[in-house]
Amino acid sequence: MSALDRLPSGRGDRALIAGVACLLVGGLFALTPLQAQLPSALYVFVEVGITFVIYGMLVLGLDLQYGHTGLVNFGHVVFFAVGAYATAMLAAQDSFAGTALGYPWPLALLVGVVAAALLGLVVSATSIRLRDDFLAIVTLATAEIFHSVFVNFEGVFGGNVGILGVPRPIAGVVGDADTRMIATILVIGGITLITLAAVTRLTEAPYGRVLRAIRADELVTRSVGKSTIVYKTQAFVYGAALAGLAGGLFALYNGAVAPGFFTIQVTVTIWIGMLLGGAANHRAVLAGLAIIMGLRLVSRFGLSVTPVSGDVFAAFRLVVVGLILIAVIRFRPAGIWGDPQELGVDQ
Template sequence: MSRLELPAIDATRAGLVLFVASIAFLYSPIFIRPPSGTFVFLELAVLFLLYALILIGLNLQFGHTGLVNFGPVAFFAVGGYAAAILTANDPYRAVGLGFAWPVGLVAGVLAAVALGVLLGFSTLKLRDDFLAIVTLAVAEIIHGLTITFRDITGGSIGLQNVPRPIADMTGGGGGAELFATIVVLGSVCLLAYGVFHRLSASPYGRVLRAIRADEQVTETLGKRVFRYKLVVFIYGAAIGGLAGALLVFYNGAASASFFTIDVTVIVWIGMLIGGAGSDRGVLGGLALIMGFQLLTRFFNDLLPFVTQDQFASIRLVLVGLLLMLVVKYRPEGIWGTAEELEVES
C-alpha cells in the first residue's frame, strides 16, 4: 500500500485563497506571457484541469460510492452546450442567445444537474449494471444529438462566438490568457478537490464507502441509501457541467469534437491507473495518462512515415496496453488500496 504524502495545508482553504488571488490577478493590469515554446504544455494543462474536475466528480461516484457512470462526458457536453447556446453572439448557423457569461456558467451547471436528476431517479433504484448501460447510452445519444441538431448546436462545425471572459480580462495577448486560464482553473480545481476530499474523508464518505461495499446492509443500519446515491450522482453531474461550461468559455466555442467518448475513456483510465477511491491518486493517474499522450505525440514527430491519424490509433493501443499492465500487476492502481477495492495484488 502506498499513498501520496499528505500536504501540510488544507486544500479547501488553499483553493479558496488561490481563487480569490486569481480573480484579483485577472482584474489587475498585470499579466504573464509565457514563452511560445511552452504553449503545447500549457494547452494540455488546461485540458488536464478540466478533465480533473470531471474526474473529481467521477471518483466520488465510482471510487467512493461504487456508482458505475460510464458517461461522464454527457454532463460535460450538456454543461458546455448549455453555456455556449445561452451566451454565444451570432454564431454561424446555430442558436446563440447572447446572455452574459455568468448566466451561461450557472445554466451549464443547472443543465447537467437536471440530466443527473433525470438519470438518477430513473436508474439508481435498479441493479448496479443498469446505471453503467444507461450512462454509456445517454452519452452516445447526446453526442449524436449535438451533431444532428445542427441548427441549434452548429453540428460538427460547432458553435462560435462564445464569450471568453478570462481572455477578455487579460491584457497582453500572446500566451498571457493561457497563463491566466491555468491560474484560474487551477484554483477552481484545487478548491473542488478540497471540497470533495472533505466529503469523502468525513462520516459522509464512510456512508458512501459502505454503500459501495453492501447497499442492503447500509440500509438496514439506518442510512437512506437511495438518497446518498442520488445526491452523489448529482454532485458529479454538477461538477462535470461546470467543467463543460469552463471549456467553452476557454475555447470561445463549443463543438461536438470536444465532447467525444475519448473524454470518458481518459478520465476512467486515469482513475483506474491512479487508484479509484484515492482522491489524490486519481489525479496522479490522470496526469500520467495525459503525460503519456503528450510523450507519444513527440514520439510521432520522430516517425515521419507514420501519419498523425495512424499514430492516434497506435496511441490508443498503447494506452490500452498500459491499462492492461496496471490491471494485471497492480489492480488497485498505483496509489489505490487493495483491501478497499477488494482486489488481490
C-alpha cells in the same frame, strides 16, 4: 460522532488554500497590466495543462460516483457536454449556427451546472437501481444519444460545427497571449483545487463513510437505516454537477463547443486515469489522470521527431492506452496509490 469527525482535514484545507492562492494570482494576471512571458517550449505544456485541470474536475466527480459510491457511470462525458452546450448556447453572442441567446456568462455558467445536475437527477431516478454493468450500459447509451442529438439538430445545437462565438471572459480582459494562458490555467486550476478541497471535506465527513459503506455492501448499509438510494442519487448528481461546471468552464475558455470535443474518448481517458491512480483517493485519481494526459505530451513530441503521420501516432497512442487499462485491472486492480483492502480487490 466522535471528536475525530469534527477535526478539520489537513489535506482538504491545504487544497483550499492553494486553490484560493491560484485564483488570486490568476486574477492578478487577468485584471492588472502585469504580464507573463511563456517560453515557446512550455506553450504545449500549458495547453495540455489547461485540459488536465478541466478533466480534473471530471475525474473528481467520477471518483465520487465510482470510487466512493460504486456507481459505474460510463457516460460521464454527457454531463460535461450538457454543461458546455447549455453555457455556450446561453452566453454566445453571435453563433454561425445553432442557438445564441447572449445572456451574461456567469448566469450561463450557473445554468450549465444546473442543467447537468438535472440530467444527472433524471438518469439516476430512472437507472440507479440497475445492476452495476447495466448502469454502465445505460449511461453509455445516454451519452451516445446526446451526441447524436447534438450532431443532428443543426438548428438548435449547430450540428458538427457546434456553437461559436461564446464569450471568453479571460481573453476579454487580457490581450497578450502568454499572459492569457497563464491566467487561464491559474484560474481554472484554482477552481479545480477548490473542488478537490470540497470533495475531500465531503468524503472525510461521516457522509463519505456512508458512501463507502454502500460501495462495500449495500445491503448492510440499508439494514442500519441509511436510505442508500438517496445517497446514491446525491453522489450521482454531485458528480454530474461537477462535470457540468467543468463543461461550462471549458466553453468559456475555448470560445466554442462542438460534438467532436465530447466523444466517448473523454470518458475513457478519465476512467483510465481514475483506475490507474487508484479509485477512492482524490489525489491519486488526479495523479493517474496526469500520467494518462502526459502520454498526450509524449505523442506530441514523438510526432515531431518520427517520420510517421499524425493519424498513425494517434492510433498507436490509443493502443497503448487500451493496454494500460487492461494491465491495471489485471495486475494492479487498486491502482498505483489505491488501497486494495478498501476497494475490495484484495486477492
